[in-house]
Amino acid sequence: MARKLRKRDVEVVKTHLSSPWASFTAIVIATLWTIPTFGLFVTSFRPSTGINSSGWWTVFTNPEFTFTNYTRVLFEGRGATPPLSQYFLNTFAIVIPSTIIPITIAIFAAYAIAWFNFKGRNFLFFTIFALQVIPLQMSLIPLLQLFSGGLHIGSFTVIPSFGITGTFIPIWLAHTMFGLPLAIFLLHNFIAQLPRELIEAARVDGADHFKLFRQIILPLSVPAIASFAIFQFLWTWNDLLVALTFGGGKREIAPLMVRLAEMTGTRGGDWELLTAGAFVSILVPVAVFFALQRYFVRGLLAGSVKG
Amino acid sequence: MTAFLRRRLILATSLFAALSLVISGCGSSDDSASGGNCDAYESYGNYEGVEVxxxxxxxxxxxxxxxxxxxxxxxxxxITINWNGTAEFxxxxxxxxxxxxxxxxxxxxxxxxxxxxxxxxxxxxxxxxxxxxxxxxxxxxxxxxxxxxxxxxxxxxxxxxKSFVWYSPKTFADNGWSIPTTWAELLALSDTVAAGGKVQPWCVGFGSGDATGWVGTDWMEDLMLRVNDASTYDAWVNHTIPFNDAKVAAVLKEAGKILKNPKYVGNVPAIATTTFQEGGKGLVDGSCAMHRQASFIGGILAADYGATIVTPDDTTTEGGITTFYFPGVTADQRPALxxxxxxxxxxxxxxxxxxxxxxxxxxxxxxxxxxxxxxxxxxxxxxxxxxxxxxxxxxxxxxxxxxxxFDGSDAMPAAVGAGSFWKEMTAWVAENKSDKAVLDSIEKSWPKS
Known part of the structure; x- marks a missing residue:
């Protein structure tokens, strides 16, 4: 009964959403939302004198384009500051491990929580779920203290200082910590919904947990893994706060976003470079998004009730 | 599957190693000390491979x-010095x-x-x-x-x-105006310019996003050092005299002689919406005569509005701008903000x-x-x-x-120095709020401790 009802609801929604009026509204909203970005895009190709004297829409009557902003941003370093292309490497060095590490941990944890029977399983899951409410900003300083000085209770050393500040490691670990609760939650919901019959059949055939995980769970979870990977990738790519804090202000390990934030001069001069910088920095996320779009939508739905 | 995965893992790891090599390679710099006379630096000591x-x-x-x-x-x-500048300092x-x-x-x-x-x-x-x-x-x-x-x-x-008045030597020379050396002369010059009718005596812009109004606080500070003295200034900043003290009111009254005089600044409420960068624009095209702003504005006017920084003697360059000292009440009173x-x-x-x-x-x-x-x-x-x-x-x-x-509003509690002081100075021009109402509400906002 409930199932039938839902199907009819879907039909109703579908007809409503595909009416010409709905399409028209969608197009209008999409256009309105894109205009500022488009303006920024046009601006990034204008010379700085033009940017300061007239609005971007004047290009239609008075076209004036240049690649100066892009060449300056991409290839021109300033003294000790390397050009933006250099920071791409740093960003990749941060983003790739920061995506792989949490997913690796989360997929194991999700499998264990979903399919192992042990005491306090639900409590553990809810604790992890609840950890999502802790704001990242609250934990910045304690975490930084932990990385730089270790953990001491009185004179007893619980965690020694590893001397990892100023390397990529604190950034990786911080991204991992902040990403794990949601990763475990999403993957758990997906893995828990895999058909029990499949897993029981594998057990009967003599598969142990490792084999089961490797040959059944992992291949079946690829969509969920991919969708979370996109999320985590985009978050870490766009992150400024974590990199700024845990990077210890070192230029050698600063990612694109940190550089972008200080691209304008001390008193806000040279801001035309920001327009080009912004478009350079979104190239990769946009490519990733378009390449993996279908997983992205599935990722948004992961964890929600399935029809 | 497993073999494939393992191979991929190895590939990923080696890629990583290569990547980190590249990165560390970029970070290091060769320190081949070369020539030059190092005698002058002997007292600073000799180090090897240290970074500050x-x-x-x-x-x-x-x-x-x-x-x-x-x-x-x-x-x-x-010693390798690593200058690390960030907007989030x-x-x-x-x-x-x-x-x-x-x-x-x-x-x-x-x-x-x-x-x-x-x-x-x-x-x-x-x-x-x-x-x-x-x-x-x-x-x-x-x-x-x-x-x-x-x-x-x-x-x-x-x-x-900050104690600068920007002006165009060419505009001044063309009109035969001379540099004022006292506050009274400055007001007299403003009258002369206004009477001429072609040029607006002052350009003012308070706008600065979240910090709109700081230009107004600078005016107050500069005049506080002139109308009163340094010890009153300190008392005002440290709140040992209330913000609505008669001495402070006297300063705001003096500031109002220029900032709230439509004959000098044109449309008074528009001050609040004109950005501080744009404020000095009128100097470049000759539409206004004077602009009180700190030394840094020259760079902005040069980069964004095509101004040229010139010496006061250069009376021929079109769009040339330079500064004179924001005068004291008397000529020999020379405080610096x-x-x-x-x-x-x-x-x-x-x-x-x-x-x-x-x-x-x-x-x-x-x-x-x-x-x-x-x-x-x-x-x-x-x-x-x-x-x-x-x-x-x-x-x-x-x-x-x-x-x-030092800039006094920076030294006041943030609730005032980066809050009510800015806001009330803005309201002072934008809503034509009275001197008394402005000072009373800033005084009320001062944190009690």
């Missing part, structure tokens, strides 16, 4: 000039200090932050050498701003001067103290000033090394100043 990080809000393109000024010092002492410094990754040296743009950092107990007082150098090369006012509770922590670095940076230390390593000491030396100050766009209050700074005519004027103002005071 200077954390600052000063970033590109100014940061590169700093880095350039250190080259010789670096080669001779073996004021937010990130407390985080780094609390988190145990404090920088070696930090450049404080205002004394309030220095006080807060000293309170964390993580800062080291300046060494005796640095303290002696500060005594020798800087005025007592300057050293006092780097001192917290009687202990000297931070030596002055660069300076900026400004700001500056202070270098404080979070490390007791000897090389850090060496760098701090070097930054107070006349040698470095002259070297840095010669690279352009910069000056300091260092007594050993030779004006000949300051190329820019405006900065030259600023150095003169600092040298002749009867008193020097």
């Amino acid at each position: 990080e200077i954390y600052s809000s000063i970033r590109s393109p100014e940061a590169e000039i700093y880095q350039e000024s250190f080259t010789e010092f670096e080669e001779c002492t073996g 004021e937010a990130q410094l407390p985080v780094r200090v609390e988190g145990g990754t404090a920088p070696d040296l930090a450049v404080f743009p205002q004394p309030g932050l220095l006080k807060a950092m000293v309170a964390t107990g993580k800062m080291f007082p300046a060494t005796d050498d640095v303290s002696a150098a500060a005594d020798e090369y800087y005025g007592a006012d300057w050293k006092a701003y780097g001192t917290v509770d009687g202990t000297f922590y931070a030596a002055p670095l660069g300076a900026n001067v 400004g700001g500056g940076e202070f270098v404080g230390s979070f490390s007791d390593r000897p090389e850090v103290a060496s760098v701090q000491l070097y930054l107070t030396s006349p040698e470095w100050n002259n070297k840095k000033a010669a690279l352009g766009g910069w000056f300091s209050a260092n007594k050993g700074l030779d004006v000949a090394n300051v190329a820019d005519p405006v900065n030259k004027n600023a150095v003169e103002i600092l040298k002749n100043a009867t008193t020097f005071r």
